[in-house]
Amino acid sequence: MQLRGRFQRSFFEHGCLAAAPSLLGAYLVHRIGPGDERVGRIVEVEAYLGDGSDPSSHSHRGETRRNRAMFGPPGHLYVYRSYGIHICANVVCEAPGRGAALLLRAVEPLAGLAAMRAVRGLRPDAPDRELGNGPGKLCQALDIRLDDYGTSLLHGRLRLRPRQPGDPHPRVARSTRIGISKGRERPYRFFVADHPCVSHGRPS
DNA sequence: GAAATGATCGTCT
DNA sequence: GACGATCATTTCA
Numbered sequence: 001m002q003l004r005g006r007f008q009r010s011f012f013e014h015g016c017l018a019a020a021p022s023l024l025g026a027y028l029v030h031r032i033g034p035g036d037e038r039v040g041r042i043v044e045v046e047a048y049l050g051d052g053s054d055p056s057s058h059s060h061r062g063e064t065r066r067n068r069a070m071f072g073p074p075g076h077l078y079v080y081r082s083y084g085i086h087i088c089a090n091v092v093c094e095a096p097g098r099g100a101a102l103l104l105r106a107v108e109p110l111a112g113l114a115a116m117r118a119v120r121g122l123r124p125d126a127p128d129r130e131l132g133n134g135p136g137k138l139c140q141a142l143d144i145r146l147d148d149y150g151t152s153l154l155h156g157r158l159r160l161r162p163r164q165p166g167d168p169h170p171r172v173a174r175s176t177r178i179g180i181s182k183g184r185e186r187p188y189r190f191f192v193a194d195h196p197c198v199s200h201g202r203p204s
Numbered sequence: 205g206a207a208a209t210g211a212t213c214g215t216c217t
Numbered sequence: 218g219a220c221g222a223t224c225a226t227t228t229c230a
Contacts, residue, residue, distance in 0.1 A: 056222070
């Protein structure tokens with residue numbers, strides 16, 4: 001796998017369950033164009049395993065046209081359309097061929113809030129937490145599209161940036177996942193405890 | 205607040 | 218032909 005640096009290695013070499021908490025507090029940075037940079041701090045993720053044991057993972061039944069990116073290199077994006085309407089984004093983790101990924105469920109918006117509000121169709125006085133507190137909302141706010149399928153988060157316009165040395169260490173909480181019908185009992189949802197920008201879906 | 209509902213479409217069975 | 222890793226809105230308590 002073409003990962004460079006301690007950050008990327010620590011993220012993806014110990015399995016997606018181990019990587020999940022280290023994604024909390026990391027930054028998602030999208031340089032869309034001059035004067036349009038959108039940044040969010042990740043506050044909620046869900047792990048979907050790649051060993052075939054996780055019935056709600058899109059990789060569960062093996063590789064298909066749709067989930068091909070899940071089996072690709074770690075640090076790349078697996079994007080899909082949900083319910084025919086929304087877009088959801090995952091960070092591929094673990095080695096190629098495994099099919100493990102982390103679903104990005106919520107971010108705290110840090111930069112580009114005006115553009116996020118506009119594209120989300122929210123009123124100017126809508127609270128900041130409404131911008132990215134859900135997997136579909138997050139993609140809309142950060143302008144992640146199906147076109148970004150398979151692209152790398154380690155270089156390019158859209159990047160994952162590690163928690164910075166001065167950043168407070170997030171208090172990590174854990175629960176079952178949201179909105180799934182199989183594998184409900186698995187505690188694979190990780191989020192920052194008491195953070196206002198966490199999604200309000202109900203754990204299974 | 206919590207729960208129910210309809211919108212909408214690509215992918216896989 | 219059925220089914221979602223969702224969201225916004227409505228309805229009820």
